[in-house]
Amino acid sequence: MVRVLINVPKQMTAKEPFDVKVLISHPMESGQRRDQLGQTIPRDIINHFMCTLDGETVLEAEFFPAIAANPFLSFSVVAEKSGTLALTFTDDHGVTQTETAAITLT
């Protein structure tokens, strides 16, 4: 579906917050633009984002057309043990995609 880049720090320690950066390759068509024929280009955006760490919520986000194309997101996570970070995206067609990243504490 879409290409996702996830960046987690190399070194992480328990109970120490760290930042996760996500870059999603998506046009985020706003539904406000028109093509050469004057027809509105239908809206196509990622409208929901959910990040969980072993099933526990980190961040849930709702996006609107005001989010730029190829959305970038940076947020903070705190872990108590090593686990898996799952990032789920839902687009306007109702398609969901889940990407994972391993969290290994030192």
Added chain:
Amino acid sequence: MMLPRRQLVLVAACAVVPRAVATPAEVGALIQALVGDAPLKDGLIHLDLPVMVENGNSVAMSVSVADPPSPVESIHVFAEGNPLPRVAVFRFGPRSGAPRVATRMRLATSQTVIAIARLRDGTCWRDSVDLLVTLAACIE
């Protein structure tokens, strides 16, 4: 009985042309619906946006709450001058390290962007940035 022709033309024009941007009143209503009767104060939350924006298609935005007295439930971002005033909603879960997020947004025109933080204790905090946009996000 009959409207003067000039007025008639004006009325027709107003009826046909769709509204291009949201209005501060519209954003005010959205915020009112979000906050309800909880107190809304300035401060605590910090919205970081450039004051001068060269390209409205992609503007780095970050929003954070420093030392909240109770956990932050959600952060809502509104843009008064965009065709659709809502930008994003962020809800923080138990595994969130700090109530801060950064993303990139579109700006259709020079305007005021507002961020509202809602805390678990029910209080709401507000911050806003007035900015100038040189090249607007394309709506053509």
